Amino acid sequence: MKKCKESVTTDSEKENNITVSAVPETTPWASKFGRDVVVLDSDSDDSICEGILVTKPKAWRQREVDPDISEVIVLSDEEEEDKPSEKPQTIFPHRKQVFKDRSAVEGPVASWMTKCGDQETTLKRKPEGSSCDSQNSSVQAIKKRRDSLTDDSEAEGPEPSWKSQEDMVKKLQRKFPSLDKEELRDVLQEHDWLFGETLEALSMFTEAVDDSCLPEYSAKEPESQDDNGQPTAPEPSLDTVSISCSRDANKNRKGSVRGGRRTYCKSRGRKADAPSPACADQSPLNGDSKPTRVSQRQRRPRAVAGQYSGSDCSSLVSSDPEVHSEYSDSDKEERADHGRNDRILGFFQEALVDELMLIAGCSAKKAQKIVDLRPFGTWEDLVQAFHKGNGLSLELLRGCRRVIRERDVVLGLMNRCESVSETMTRAATQVIKGGEASAMQPEILNSKFQLKPYQLVGLNWLVMLYQNDLSGILADEMGLGKTIQAIAFLASLYVDGVCGPHLIVVPASTLDNWVRELNIWCPSLKVLVYKGSIEERKSLRHSILNKQVEYNVIMSTYNLSIGTDSDRCLFRKLELQYAVFDEGHMLKNMNSLRYRHLMAINAQHRLLLTGTPLQNNLLELMSLLNFIMPSMFSSSTSQITKMFSMKSSEEQNIFEKERISQAKLIMKPFILRRVKSEVLKQLPEKEEVVEFCSMTEKQEALYTSLFQSLKGTTNGEKRALSNVMMQLRKMANHPLLHRQYYTSDRLAAMSRLMLKEPTHQDASPTLIQEDMEVMSDFELHRLCLQYPCLQGQQLDQDVLLDSGKFRLLSELLVSLNDKGDRVVLFSQFTMMLDIVEVLLNHLGHCYLRLDGSTPIADRIVLIDNFNNNTEIFVFLLSTRAGGLGINLTSANVVILHDIDCNPYNDKQAEDRCHRVGQTRTVKVIKLISKDTIEDCMLRVGQKKLKLEQDMTASTEGEEGSMPEDMATLLRASLGL
Numbered sequence: 001m002k003k004c005k006e007s008v009t010t011d012s013e014k015e016n017n018i019t020v021s022a023v024p025e026t027t028p029w030a031s032k033f034g035r036d037v038v039v040l041d042s043d044s045d046d047s048i049c050e051g052i053l054v055t056k057p058k059a060w061r062q063r064e065v066d067p068d069i070s071e072v073i074v075l076s077d078e079e080e081e082d083k084p085s086e087k088p089q090t091i092f093p094h095r096k097q098v099f100k101d102r103s104a105v106e107g108p109v110a111s112w113m114t115k116c117g118d119q120e121t122t123l124k125r126k127p128e129g130s131s132c133d134s135q136n137s138s139v140q141a142i143k144k145r146r147d148s149l150t151d152d153s154e155a156e157g158p159e160p161s162w163k164s165q166e167d168m169v170k171k172l173q174r175k176f177p178s179l180d181k182e183e184l185r186d187v188l189q190e191h192d193w194l195f196g197e198t199l200e201a202l203s204m205f206t207e208a209v210d211d212s213c214l215p216e217y218s219a220k221e222p223e224s225q226d227d228n229g230q231p232t233a234p235e236p237s238l239d240t241v242s243i244s245c246s247r248d249a250n251k252n253r254k255g256s257v258r259g260g261r262r263t264y265c266k267s268r269g270r271k272a273d274a275p276s277p278a279c280a281d282q283s284p285l286n287g288d289s290k291p292t293r294v295s296q297r298q299r300r301p302r303a304v305a306g307q308y309s310g311s312d313c314s315s316l317v318s319s320d321p322e323v324h325s326e327y328s329d330s331d332k333e334e335r336a337d338h339g340r341n342d343r344i345l346g347f348f349q350e351a352l353v354d355e356l357m358l359i360a361g362c363s364a365k366k367a368q369k370i371v372d373l374r375p376f377g378t379w380e381d382l383v384q385a386f387h388k389g390n391g392l393s394l395e396l397l398r399g400c401r402r403v404i405r406e407r408d409v410v411l412g413l414m415n416r417c418e419s420v421s422e423t424m425t426r427a428a429t430q431v432i433k434g435g436e437a438s439a440m441q442p443e444i445l446n447s448k449f450q451l452k453p454y455q456l457v458g459l460n461w462l463v464m465l466y467q468n469d470l471s472g473i474l475a476d477e478m479g480l481g482k483t484i485q486a487i488a489f490l491a492s493l494y495v496d497g498v499c500g501p502h503l504i505v506v507p508a509s510t511l512d513n514w515v516r517e518l519n520i521w522c523p524s525l526k527v528l529v530y531k532g533s534i535e536e537r538k539s540l541r542h543s544i545l546n547k548q549v550e551y552n553v554i555m556s557t558y559n560l561s562i563g564t565d566s567d568r569c570l571f572r573k574l575e576l577q578y579a580v581f582d583e584g585h586m587l588k589n590m591n592s593l594r595y596r597h598l599m600a601i602n603a604q605h606r607l608l609l610t611g612t613p614l615q616n617n618l619l620e621l622m623s624l625l626n627f628i629m630p631s632m633f634s635s636s637t638s639q640i641t642k643m644f645s646m647k648s649s650e651e652q653n654i655f656e657k658e659r660i661s662q663a664k665l666i667m668k669p670f671i672l673r674r675v676k677s678e679v680l681k682q683l684p685e686k687e688e689v690v691e692f693c694s695m696t697e698k699q700e701a702l703y704t705s706l707f708q709s710l711k712g713t714t715n716g717e718k719r720a721l722s723n724v725m726m727q728l729r730k731m732a733n734h735p736l737l738h739r740q741y742y743t744s745d746r747l748a749a750m751s752r753l754m755l756k757e758p759t760h761q762d763a764s765p766t767l768i769q770e771d772m773e774v775m776s777d778f779e780l781h782r783l784c785l786q787y788p789c790l791q792g793q794q795l796d797q798d799v800l801l802d803s804g805k806f807r808l809l810s811e812l813l814v815s816l817n818d819k820g821d822r823v824v825l826f827s828q829f830t831m832m833l834d835i836v837e838v839l840l841n842h843l844g845h846c847y848l849r850l851d852g853s854t855p856i857a858d859r860i861v862l863i864d865n866f867n868n869n870t871e872i873f874v875f876l877l878s879t880r881a882g883g884l885g886i887n888l889t890s891a892n893v894v895i896l897h898d899i900d901c902n903p904y905n906d907k908q909a910e911d912r913c914h915r916v917g918q919t920r921t922v923k924v925i926k927l928i929s930k931d932t933i934e935d936c937m938l939r940v941g942q943k944k945l946k947l948e949q950d951m952t953a954s955t956e957g958e959e960g961s962m963p964e965d966m967a968t969l970l971r972a973s974l975g976l
């Protein structure tokens with residue numbers, strides 16, 4: 001073997017991005033085993049494996065105690081790189097330590113761990129009887145960390161415990177029965193869990209009711225009904241709700257519902273006296289002066305009232321004379337009541353089944369019943385139809401109003417976005433009229449390089465956004481040169497006298513590459529890299545704040561820029577012009593702590609760069625939009641969340657399509673996306689091949705037996721299923737990721753042997769065995785290589801190489817090598833990469849390796865080595881560490897040893913080779929273990945990719961016909 005550089009032994013795998021989604025039983029895999037199948041999905045927060053819960057802090061915080069979980073490993077929500085590594089003290093130091101007892105980690109405590117970056121707060125396995133100490137010490141450690149995190153006066157206060165949060169939500173729900181739990185949780189979160197503030201803010205909602213109204217609004221059927229289903233007892237009416245709400249609203253017509261957003265305004269430094277996000281609607285783009293959000297909420301329904309045709313309708317207004325006399329004296333209110341009922345009537349008359357199902361409590365069956373009962377000529381007809389006999393209740397009418405209100409918010413947002421689009425159209429027309437001059441690249445850009453036509457378009461688009469005081473998302477496909485366009489844009493600002501300071505936040509793995517590109521493309525921009533140890537950063541902060549360093553651009557990573565209170569404080573204080581976020585899809589979760597911290601960065605404008613803006617659902621896209629334009633979106637996040645997280649019963653029906661077109665409309669002004677096939681015609685092809693590998697006989701037997709043993713244990717429980725999936729995935733890839741060769745008897749013998757090692761003389765063999773029991777065969781094999789006393793216990797080479805994928809891979813690599821191809825090979829599992837190394841050594845191939853444990857400084861060196869030294873045949877990369885932002889155009893073959901549950905992660909990985917600079921056809925080979933869980937993952941992944949296609953598809957007839965000339969390109973890119 002010719003291993004070109006010593007590979008680093010990695011940490012145990014971190015499959016911490018897993019959720020479960022159901023796969024129809026009809027899939028071949030499912031039918032083969034005759035059971036429900038779920039597939040792990042990369043966006044979840046945790047996975048359970050063999051009773052060990054591997055979770056993220058947020059998920060753990062939200063998790064109920066699960067008796068199946070014996071141990072907990074809490075990972076960070078953050079990316080795995082560039083965190084200070086706290087090496088655990090274990091019997092086998094390379095293994096991750098675990099919380100022996102989950103009760104040692106309270107939800108909120110765990111949540112604080114997110115703030116500590118990626119430090120895996122873990123416990124040492126201790127002899128029985130001492131576990132208590134360990135638990136205490138872990139709690140101490142966490143508490144200590146928690147304290148240290150709350151030191152900074154500018155830092156947010158600690159979040160209350162999960163239980164207190166729940167209590168607050170419940171209390172609010174009693175007060176605001178029309179709002180659902182998630183919505184209330186959102187608002188509480190935005191108000192930093194200050195109950196009083198939240199209550200005050202919520203009181204401004206038109207839907208607020210006081211406690212005295214509560215019994216009336218409980219969501220239950222009327223006590224008794226007459227033959228027509230009409231309530232015989234006084235029934236809480238929809239309008240009663242609105243009337244008492246109006247009272248609250250009238251009292252509080254001031255400020256924003258989400259006063260918590262003040263935090264944002266405060267953090268915006270120079271914009272501190274600017275209007276709150278809601279007020280930012282008063283942008284020059286929206287010529288009309290905007291009402292406060294409260295009044296917006298009240299007006300919106302009227303603005304679109306009449307959308308549904310209604311006939312003479314009597315309202316469900318309460319017959320209570322007191323209520324009536326007190327509030328119904330306003331003609332306006334009355335008209336509103338009628339309008340509202342008209343719309344409800346119209347909705348029930350016209351909505352599709354899926355739309356009806358948006359109403360809380362409206363099942364598919366009920367929705368179908370409503371459709372069958374049509375037409376409803378009048379309001380009375382409708383009310384009469386909603387009775388128990390029909391399986392319907394009047395509660396559905398109230399629910400309908402909520403749905404209409406949510407739609408109105410989204411509609412209002414769409415209107416605003418449309419108006420922004422119009423302004424952009426005007427600006428684009430001017431750019432086009434400006435001709436060549438507007439298309440030139442900034443003179444301070446290195447003249448050795450020429451921006452490509454579409455990159456000039458991108459540059460102009462960014463300039464237009466800036467001129468219109470908007471932020472945006474440059475979402476070109478991976479490898480089209482987003483980095484370069486962003487640099488060109490900063491250069492153009494510099495030429496126009498806007499010299500910074502700007503901040504560029506990037507994943508650790510791409511930091512050095514960015515610095516290099518900045519230096520090459522625009523040496524005039526002075527770059528300061530904000531990284532290093534806590535001490536080094538402290539000194540940097542001092543220099544920055546005392547203006548002792550000159551710079552235009554500060555470069556930092558996602559973790560370091562918000563790693564500690566002091567880091568966060570720096571970027572809240574600095575008055576930045578632009579904050580650029582590379583791989584902006586990292587901000588797809590608006591509930592994450594990272595999101596909130598980054599949101600607090602004090603920048604006039606934000607620019608997100610991402611090649612995969614839309615990964616799982618429209619909601620993630622909304623999260624990105626909200627990040628860049630909180631002024632536009634923050635008032636609608638709850639509604640948007642609901643609107644875009646609704647599941648439709650049928651795939652791609654009219655309703656689904658409508659939502660996609662709504663999302664398109666909303667994002668249009670803020671997102672620019674081009675794909676390679678449209679703009680980079682000279683780029684060589686990318687060929688994709690799926691290689692279905694039969695498992696080896698032994699592997700197949702093990703897989704089936706594992707499947708059988710897992711079969712009874714799941715009971716359909718989602719979490720248990722995720723455990724099953726992970727175990728099957730491992731087996732489908734390589735049996736050594738499990739443990740079966742090292743039986744318990746063998747481990748008992750080995751643990752006694754271990755006492756011969758000077759390092760383990762005083763250890764307890766029972767504990768050693770206990771530690772060994774949780775290791776995989778491959779880890780144990782490695783242990784045997786490490787300790788002389790275990791020599792002779794190693795696994796044989798044929799066992800190490802016994803996997804279906806290896807059989808195929810061996811042949812494949814030989815033939816690729818013969819052809820002079822160069823390969824990058826990705827795997828999700830670092831341990832899998834370890835085993836692939838064994839194969840490469842066996843075959844004598846020269847290789848390099850990069851994964852999460854590779855020091856940041858070494859990464860660019862490794863990448864350069866690979867790109868420059870054609871002797872190196874294979875580059876092994878973990879999908880997570882090596883899949884983002886790096887350039888490996890010297891390779892022309894990408895092998896995905898195992899696919900990701902999120903196909904966009906695979907796409908990112910593939911495009912390390914398929915990008916500007918590639919001269920050969922790129923072959924992407926996906927290895928799939930035949931008749932295993934991987935089959936399903938592949939299918940589900942393909943489905944997911946469809947959403948992106950739908951979102952980015954041009955209108956009919958335009959596809960692939962994008963012309964190359966500057967003006968038309970610009971028009972087409974902007975969808976004008």
Ligand SMILES: Nc1ncnc2c1ncn2[C@@H]1O[C@H](COP(=O)(O)OP(=O)(O)OP(=O)(O)O)[C@@H](O)[C@H]1O
Binds near residue numbers: 476611886916
């Ligand atoms: N106009 C150009 N001339 C020469 N080289 C270019 C040009 N545009 C881009 N490149 C090169 O192409 C490669 C890909 O560019 P870049 O890294 O900016 O793409 P990206 O869209 O940011 O990719 P990713 O989404 O993967 O981060 C880089 O090596 C870059 O230097």
